[in-house]
Amino acid sequence: MPAADIISSIRNRGRQAAIALGQILYGMTIYEAVRDLQKERNSIHRLFILVVFGDVLGVPILPPYYTLRLLPYVIGDLEGWRRSMLRERDFTDLCDQEIT
Amino acid sequence: MNSLVVLAFGALAILVGYGVYARRINTSVISPDDKKATPAKMYMDGVDFTPANRNVLFGYQFKSIAALGPILGPIVAVQYGWLPALLWIVFGTFFIGWVQDYASIMMGVREEGQSFGALSYRLISPRSRSILITFIYFYLVLIMGAFGVQVGFNLFTNPAVPLGVIIVMLVGLLAGQMTYKWKVDILITTLVTVVLAFLGIWLGTTEAVRNFFMGLYGTTGGAASPVWFLAVTKARFLGTLLLLVICYLGAVLPIWRWAQPINYVAFWIVSLGILGGLVGLLIWRPGMGDFPAFTSFNVAGLGPLWPILFVTIACGAISGWHSLVSSSGTARQLERESDGLYVGGGSMFLEMFFAIVSFLTATAAFGGLQGYVDAGGGAAAGTVFSKGLATFMNKWGLDPVFGQAYGAVFLTLMALTIMYLVVRFMRVASAEALGDRIPALRNQHVGTIIALLLTLVLIWLVPFLQIWVVFGAANQLMASLALLLVTLWLMSKGKSYQWTLWPMIFMFVTTIAALGWKVYESFVKNLGNAAAIAEKQKYTVGQVTLANILIGSICVILIIAAFVLMFDSIKAFQKYRQKAVPAATD
Numbered sequence: 001m002p003a004a005d006i007i008s009s010i011r012n013r014g015r016q017a018a019i020a021l022g023q024i025l026y027g028m029t030i031y032e033a034v035r036d037l038q039k040e041r042n043s044i045h046r047l048f049i050l051v052v053f054g055d056v057l058g059v060p061i062l063p064p065y066y067t068l069r070l071l072p073y074v075i076g077d078l079e080g081w082r083r084s085m086l087r088e089r090d091f092t093d094l095c096d097q098e099i100t
Numbered sequence: 101m102n103s104l105v106v107l108a109f110g111a112l113a114i115l116v117g118y119g120v121y122a123r124r125i126n127t128s129v130i131s132p133d134d135k136k137a138t139p140a141k142m143y144m145d146g147v148d149f150t151p152a153n154r155n156v157l158f159g160y161q162f163k164s165i166a167a168l169g170p171i172l173g174p175i176v177a178v179q180y181g182w183l184p185a186l187l188w189i190v191f192g193t194f195f196i197g198w199v200q201d202y203a204s205i206m207m208g209v210r211e212e213g214q215s216f217g218a219l220s221y222r223l224i225s226p227r228s229r230s231i232l233i234t235f236i237y238f239y240l241v242l243i244m245g246a247f248g249v250q251v252g253f254n255l256f257t258n259p260a261v262p263l264g265v266i267i268v269m270l271v272g273l274l275a276g277q278m279t280y281k282w283k284v285d286i287l288i289t290t291l292v293t294v295v296l297a298f299l300g301i302w303l304g305t306t307e308a309v310r311n312f313f314m315g316l317y318g319t320t321g322g323a324a325s326p327v328w329f330l331a332v333t334k335a336r337f338l339g340t341l342l343l344l345v346i347c348y349l350g351a352v353l354p355i356w357r358w359a360q361p362i363n364y365v366a367f368w369i370v371s372l373g374i375l376g377g378l379v380g381l382l383i384w385r386p387g388m389g390d391f392p393a394f395t396s397f398n399v400a401g402l403g404p405l406w407p408i409l410f411v412t413i414a415c416g417a418i419s420g421w422h423s424l425v426s427s428s429g430t431a432r433q434l435e436r437e438s439d440g441l442y443v444g445g446g447s448m449f450l451e452m453f454f455a456i457v458s459f460l461t462a463t464a465a466f467g468g469l470q471g472y473v474d475a476g477g478g479a480a481a482g483t484v485f486s487k488g489l490a491t492f493m494n495k496w497g498l499d500p501v502f503g504q505a506y507g508a509v510f511l512t513l514m515a516l517t518i519m520y521l522v523v524r525f526m527r528v529a530s531a532e533a534l535g536d537r538i539p540a541l542r543n544q545h546v547g548t549i550i551a552l553l554l555t556l557v558l559i560w561l562v563p564f565l566q567i568w569v570v571f572g573a574a575n576q577l578m579a580s581l582a583l584l585l586v587t588l589w590l591m592s593k594g595k596s597y598q599w600t601l602w603p604m605i606f607m608f609v610t611t612i613a614a615l616g617w618k619v620y621e622s623f624v625k626n627l628g629n630a631a632a633i634a635e636k637q638k639y640t641v642g643q644v645t646l647a648n649i650l651i652g653s654i655c656v657i658l659i660i661a662a663f664v665l666m667f668d669s670i671k672a673f674q675k676y677r678q679k680a681v682p683a684a685t686d
Contacts, residue, residue, distance in 0.1 A: 020155045027152075027159020029367055030286065033279075033360050035150065042146035084145040090217035091233045091529055092428055093148075 049074055049081045056082060101182070102387045103464045110190060110456040114449045117194040122202065122445045129596050130206050132437035139213035140433050149213060149432045154439040157430060162447040163367070164425045165201070167518045168247055169415025169575070170451050171511065174459035175481040176568055177412045178472070180405050181394035182463045188409060189459060192417025193452035196603040200579050202444035203586040203600055204423040208431025209440060210593075215428045216585065223588045225668040232581070235661045237529060238654055239420070239578055240522050242571040244551070245558030247515040248343060249567060250482040252559055255512045256339030257325070258483070259313035260305045260505040265512050267300025268369065269346065272362030280356055294368045301369075305505045330643045332560055340559055343516070344552050350520020351527055351548040359520060366513035373489060373510040378457060380492030381464075389468035401479070401565045403621065407613040411572035416455030418607065420578020422448065427582075461488025479564055482511050526551035561647045563637070566618075570651055573614040577662055580607035584669050591676035612662060615655040622652030 052070055054061045056078070061067060074081075126132065140151040152160070177185040211219060220228040256262050275293040278284040303309060314320045317335035325333035332340075350358050397405045402412065415421065426444055434440060462481075465488035466472050476483035486507030493503045527547035535542045541550070558567055583604035590597035626633055630644045637644075 023153055023155030024159040024162075027156035027161075028163040028371075029159075029364060031152070031156050031160050032163075033356070033364070036355060036360065038146050038150065046145075046147065080143070080145050083143060084147060087143075087148070088218055090215060090229065091236065091532060092215040092217040092424065 045077070046081055046084060049077065050085065053078065053081075057085060102385060103381060103460050104385050106186065106456060106460060106464075107381075109186070110453050113190045113194055114453065117198065118445055118449050121194070122198055122441055125199075125599055126202075126441045126445075129590075129599065130203075130437075130440070132206075132440060134436045134438050136437055138209050138434050138437060139431070140435060143213065151435040152433040153435065154442055157433055157435075157439065157443045158447055160433075161201075161425070161430050161443050162450055164429065165415065165419065165422045165447060166451050166454055167415065167421075168250070168511070168515050169419060169421075169572075170455035171458045171485055171514070172246075172250065172481040172568070173413040173416045173572065174455050175462040175484050176402070176478040176565065177409055178391075178459065178462045179395065179399045179402060179478045180397075180409050181392045182388060182459070183393040184405060184409055185413065185459060186456070188413055189416050189452060189455050192410070192413065193448060196579075196583075196607060197418040197422075197452065198445040198448040199600060199603055200418055200583055200586070201422045201426050201448045202441055203590075204426035204582055205431045205434065205440050205444040206437075207586050207589045208427040209434050209437060211589070213432045216424065216582070219427075219589070220585055220665075223585060223592065224665065224672050228665055228668055231661050231665050233529070233533060235574075235578065235581070235658065235665075236424075237526065237533075238658060239571075239574040240526050240529075241551075241554050241558065242567065242574050242654070243522055244519060244526075244555040245562065245567045246564070246571040247519055248340070248555050248559040249562075249564040251512050251515045251519075252340035252343045253336045253564070254476070254480050254482045255486070255508045255515075256342055257317065257333075257335040258486075258505070258508055259310040259317065259319070260501070261508045261512060262304070262313060262339075262342060263309050264301035264304035264505060264509040265346075265516070266342075267303065268297045268365060268509065268513060269362055271296045271300060272365045273358070274361075275365050276357055276361030279361065290364075290368065293365050297365055297369055301506055301509050302502060304509070305502050330560055331637075331639050340556065343519075344556065346516055347520045347523050347552060347555075348548055350516070351523035351551070352544050355524075359517070359524075363517045366517050369506075370510050370514055373493075373506060374454070374457070376496070376498065377461070377489045377492040380495040380498075381457070381460060384492065384495040386464040386467075388463045389466075389471075391463045391469050391472065395469075401563075402569060403614075403617050407573075407610040407617065408569055410607075410610045411576045411614045412569060413455070414572040414575050415451065416458070417452070418576060418579045420575050420580075420582060423579060423582030458485060461485050461492070465489075465491040481564075481568075482508070485511055523548055523551045523555075557650070561643060562651055563647070566647065566651055569614065570618055570655060573611045573618065573655075574658055576607055577611040577615070577658060580604050580611055581662070581665060583607065584666070588669065588672055588676060591673070592679075608662070608666065612659060615659050615662075618655045619652050619659070622648040622655070 050057070050059060052062060052067055053074065138151070140149050143149040144151060174185055174189060177188070207219070208214065214222075217229045217232060220232055256265075271293045274296070275289055278289040278292070279286065311320070316338065317325045317333075319325050319335060325335035327333050328337055350362075353359075399405075399408075402408050410417075430443060434443065462472055462484050466475055472484065475487045478484075486504050489507035489510070490498075490500050490503030493506070494500045498506075527544055530547045530550060531542045531544075540546045580603075583600050587597045587600045587604055590600060626648045627645060630641050630648070633639070634641045634644045
């Protein structure tokens with residue numbers, strides 16, 4: 001293999017290692033904060049859908065006029081939201097919410 | 101033995117354990133398939149399920165599992181000699197530790213991200229979920245007690261430590277304010293807060309500050325701090341009080357305001373400390389001097405080598421905590437099935453390496469056994485670690501006074517960052533479990549105060565080594581229950597289960613034996629000798645009696661819970677085996 005290729009291969013590996021190290025550091029530091037913010041945003045979003053489309057789960061809701069106006073904006077999230085709302089949770093789920 | 105040989109032994113174990121054994125199990129038994137959608141992708145909701153890059157998840161997993169266990173455990177365990185402690189750290193991780201972490205993740209991934217509670221309900225029996233909850237609550241109380249004694253009684257009583265910790269906490273609050281309110285760039289925030297934290301730790305070591313705390317503790321001029329009640333001196337009382345205030349704030353304030361930014365600043369203090377210690381260790385390359393390879397089968401204050409050594413090292417070899425994090429946290433973020441081994445197994449092997457470095461602070465930093473004993477020995481493992489780390493860092497020129505304060509602040513932060521999250525967990529858990537029957541528990545302050553009072557009872561009454569062994573036993577028993585669940589799951593899927601079954605049997609028998617030993621020690625050996633023990637350890641007879649009744653009762657509760665769970669599991673085991681036989685003959 002020519003020397004230029006070897007140097008380029010070493011450089012590539014070095015770059016990949018640096019990227020991986022950066023990602024690991026991110027995972028150890030800021031990732032959790034970012035995830036907590038995402039969780040909070042999505043929890044509010046989930047609550048919003050519950051208020052507007054709660055009848056899917058049997059919860060009384062706003063007059064259908066407003067619901068129908070909003071439907072096109074949330075249709076993509078509806079299935080995931082329903083699954084998320086109905087998912088069984090217990091004590092051991094708290095580990096993720098409160099500790100990690 | 102030279103410390104470099106020990107590090108090389110650890111590296112070899114990683115090479116063979118991760119590179120050969122773990123990879124073989126991964127491909128031949130679990131057979132990850134990247135075409136299968138993981139729960140993180142399938143159920144992505146941004147709340148419970150979110151896919152993450154494998155390197156990011158590796159960092160997250162390691163950060164979540166590395167706490168005080170791998171640091172204090174080996175330092176306590178070397179009382180049996182360095183050889184048994186080192187062998188268990190390496191072989192425990194090799195055959196059991198990574199197996200539990202990795203298998204818990206993969207079970208969660210294959211079972212649609214279900215938590216341990218839901219899986220035990222389905223795979224073992226309906227009542228197993230309630231038993232698991234009881235078990236986990238007591239386990240958390242023991243974590244609080246074990247960590248709390250080290251922080252409140254040993255670390256905070258060092259006059260160079262409290263101000264440093266308080267300043268790091270305040271700097272953490274500043275980091276939160278800068279990030280969330282002032283929207284300052286994270287690099288600038290990091291730079292400013294880490295520099296301020298270092299300045300704070302240094303400020304704590306100045307003579308004026310140390311004199312102030314010595315005056316407060318009543319230890320000016322080398323005097324012993326006055327005993328206020330039981331074995332609690334004025335210094336220990338104030339140390340515990342500070343600990344409780346920090347935990348209280350961490351448990352009731354929003355996570356972004358307290359826990360998260362403080363943990364962020366603490367991460368830098370801790371990781372720079374590990375790096376500094378490792379560099380010093382590599383420059384110095386000390387031997388273990390006259391530190392014996394083996395001291396005695398029966399160590400006073402701990403008990404017999406088997407089973408006690410195997411629970412003492414705790415998270416350094418295997419930990420039930422990891423299974424909780426792996427199943428309910430990591431499994432729901434795994435992007436591809438093939439990432440499971442790297443994230444679960446890899447981070448456990450890295451933790452083993454971390455435990456080895458801690459092991460070397462006890463065995464190599466002080467030139468031999470006497471140095472280790474003079475530094476505090478197993479009963480003051482936190483102090484041994486901070487002094488050992490300071491000795492390593494001194495090899496590249498760091499002032500030993502600052503180094504020791506730094507090591508103590510490092511350890512205190514590691515404990516506190518876990519402790520206030522554990523109190524959070526206990527608060528929410530008590531509200532969930534008993535909130536309907538006792539509405540007051542739904543109030544966050546009531547739940548927090550109850551959790552802290554339980555902690556206080558353990559810290560003030562029970563000596564560290566006694567709590568540590570029971571904490572280790574509960575931790576390892578939790579691990580064996582996780583392995584039990586994984587074994588049943590593998591059986592239900594018709595997969596090979598010997599690689600989890602034998603570790604599970606070994607850990608279950610060992611931990612039950614350890615708890616049984618503690619019951620015997622508490623109710624028979626110690627209660628009958630309460631007066632003699634009280635005189636020897638300068639405790640009151642009432643304290644010795646209460647401490648032993650408390651610890652013995654917790655052990656009995658854990659044993660009963662484990663046996664009921666095992667009884668139900670054997671029935672489930674037979675059920676799955678009967679199902680598996682016709683399938684095998686087909």
